[in-house]
Amino acid sequence: MDDRPVILLVGGDHADAVEREFRARYDRDYRIETAGSCADALDAARALVARRVPIAMVAAEHRLPDGTAAELLHQVPAVVSTARRVALVPVEEYADALDDLRAALPRRELDTFVGIPRGPRDEEFHTALVELLSEWVWSVARPTVTASDVVAEPGDRTAAAIRDLLDRLGIPNRTLAPDGEDARAILDAAGPGARLPVVRAINGRVLAAATPGAVAEAMYGGFDSIPEGEVADVVIVGAGPAGLAAAVYAASEGLTTVDLERDAIGGQAGSSSMIRNYLGFPRGISGMRLAQRSRVQAGRFGARFYTGRPATRIEPGPADEPEHHHVHVDGAHLCARTVVLATGVAYRRLDVPGVEELVGAGVHYGAATSMAREMQDRDVYVVGGGNSAGQAAVHLARFAGAVTMLVRRASLAETMSDYLVREIAATPNITVRTRTVVSDGGGDGRLRWLRLRDLDSGADTVTSADGLFCLLGAQPDCGWLPDGVALDDDGFVLTGRDVPREAWRDGRPPASLETTVRGIFAVGDVRSGSMKRVASASGEGASVLPLVHAHLAAVREEQLTTGAGR
Template identity: 40%
Template sequence: MAKPVILTVDDDPEVLQAVARDLRQEYGDRYRILRAESGASALEALEQLKLRNQPVALFLVDQRMPQMSGVEFLEQTLSMFPDAKRALLTAYADTDAAIRAINTTKIDYYLMKPWDPPQERLYPVLKDLLDDWKATFHPPFEGIRVIGNRWSPHSHQAKDFLARNQIPYQWMDIELSPEAQQLVEYADCDTLHLPLVLFPDGFSLMQPSNVQIAEKIGLQTQAEKPFYDLIIIGGGPGGLAAAVYGASEGLRTVMIEREAPGGQAGTSSRIENYLGFPVGLSGGDLARRAVTQARRFGVEILTPQEVTGIRVEDPYRFVQLSDGSEISCHAIILALGVAWRRLNVPGLEKLTGAGVYYGAAQTEAMSCQGEEVYIIGGANSAGQAAMYFSKYASHVTMLVRGDSLTKSMSQYLIDQIGETPNITVKTHTSVIEAKGETSLEALTIVNALTGETQTVPATSLFIFIGAQPRTDWLDGVVEKGDRGFILTGPDLQLNGHRPKGWTLERDPYLLETNIPGVFAVGDVRQGSVKRVASSVGEGSICVQFVHQYLSNVV
């Protein structure tokens, strides 16, 4: 933690220097001593301290100053640092004003000038004040602070990006927190440009992009080298597993992730059927462990960075990035994962990020405290989310189109949901409209069996209705099957013939696409088993096919 501040203010430069000297001599090892020659300049300094979230322990202020007296200055500090101790330096003629200020302005003490010797007339008084301050002091949060509106999609994006990248932050709602309103004013940020992201060094960003946040917090967004043995596109479980095995076996490896390592699995609140973790672990924990492991073996991880194209110039493969740069390699693994399928219902699109969320938006869980939460979906991801939100919400309602959960959800989750009193499962039920101007206010739902419709108040809706791959950018390059999933290995052969344009004297390897040296693993591959363990397995064994490919071309 940064040293707490002792601020002294006096318009006489010689007196100010002497006071600061005495304070530094006695307290400089434990406190940061700041000085200001006027109340106005002191207030400017205090605004910067607030933006850095640095505490003030004590004000030692001269009473007789032009433009702003000591009492007037201390009155203005009450809203900024209400818990700081306040001491007034006065001449004999000002003692009446000081006494009145003690009764009306929360001034803790007044000291007469001169204070020499400080060992007798200054330090004992300040020691008592500082001891009192320390007794009730609670250290401030020292990380990133995000100030915004709960119903702002931009605010949700910033919170979600930080959370998924394992960056601690403090959320401050502009509508609920007077301190947040104060900080926005100090940073000269109007509410139209929220969220305001404040960093510990005092730097701030207004309505930042993920790339801007990433660059400020030190995430790597650019490749260090122009060429690698292996480029992995996608940072979900499959991509992370491939990165660990590739780098550990000596391949110069870079992994490129468009949002945050962990992929869709990284948003899961609890994975309970993953081998080796009998009490389960969160997707975020799994991603954090895997990233640490990958970096230990020397994997470069670029995030957030997006790949926009692939081209081939044998024996090399080139990857084009969204910033216009390009890196090359011998082999590529496509571990793109999938995205949540969008629900085409009136009102949902405009409220996405403002009460309507796709996937388990864990960043919103605390905001749902005591509220009713609705979840659409009946597979494992929806069940895991229901269990997670049941810890915060007063009630969770699952809306399921089918007649039960048994067709798409693991039995252990079905049992847990059945034993949780504040979760209700409504089968044969769909949402047909979302209502609200700036945030979700109500849902209209219909029962497919009875045809009955009802409109229920709702502030939070989380949607898990299947997944679709983001592979449009591979059109004309990599062969795809149903709904855009990538074809690999035997699936590429039609009537026993190798894929069109295949030039090698062998068949494609099990996880290889129609382009030699370009592989696909995990959920994006057609026919894959949509489980975390399966993706990890495919990412691991794919590296062996990469080695076989490299042995013939390098």
């Protein structure tokens, strides 16, 4: 039996050339099937779905005998919502088709369009296809190879959190029942009486009674391996876009760089299913891929990552030793000449008792992309009106029967990028309910229902619900910072000229991204006044490096001056 996923090609005048190109590159891993018209393609897709054959991609030539690629691809989600959709444009038609194809993208009529190759080795063409297939494999297909295994009972909430962590890190994984054949060797390695969940990590370590933190720490080396007495030039707290950018630029400029992350590298952005407005990625990029590439890039320059434990406090260096800040985590600490705070923000809690009791059992904070597959044909609710909520809703709509967005404000446009507002409006199984909040919820050990309140009328309605994904607003986690770091009224870190005048030094404010404690900087979402976007966070992470260099130079000069005066 051929169990390869299908790439369905729909050809016009260039059908033979298109089929040769696809078979030459993809015939080993995908089954290439063809159709000659819109009607034939839809019939073929329906037949494949009826046989439960996964369809990875539908690629259609721009002009077909009974319509256009956009007209066909617009109908594909009604048959198979998860297939990637590509319009193939002959070079001679490209200029005339460009405006129509660009307009089709925000209407979600297709995922991308590419020119049909005119000769061999058209790597730009294949890069576009491989990116789409890669995202399909990550978000839709079950892994055919696995780098990490989770042995757990069905419905184990801790195991679900571990799987979400592994997916956000881009690590192929599978969940095994304790009585399964594949689980036996893992449980034997864990030892008699090992408590579930048991995890075989990517490096071969087997963890009993595993937690997300323990698994994260096993991925990149434990904090206990930090060399005693080492002083890093830069310790970055947080590995979201801002922290990763700071790590790349610090390490690339020769500074000894350490990045601490309590959770998955990538932060909240790492759970975004598709970021379409990030510079340099015209077809979009998932948060996981962006974080994965950034981590690898920083690591190649020499940055080291430690994950799985939160920073608990910072002790600023004394006046006679200003270059030595001490950053503490549970059971370990690092010395740092400078500290960059890039901790981002956390999603606000709903504070609805019936709902909070079901976190991990149908209720999730964040996008929880690993759970999307489990929402097949179900009723799903997304709470929040920002970009992260919009991206989660669009991704869930590929799987769920219906997605309802619950937004406190009167309009999505108040808090969401225009491209996402239009994409949501063009997705038929997404409904937006404004001025609506969750007032109650419950179920028999798993979410089954929600009570929704209309903020204008005060009326409550009860509805069935299989999944609730909460991405509502952002609050900083800054309670662990030293008292000398000034915060605004909402708890975000003040920097530069926003610092209270009484905290200025010699009548001058701190540097633009520097806090009230000399040598401690803040970048990204945790900083007061930041834009709360991935691109701006990355920009601030890069922009902090000249300020770090200036601080290190000033400290060296002061030490020389002090030494010369003795």
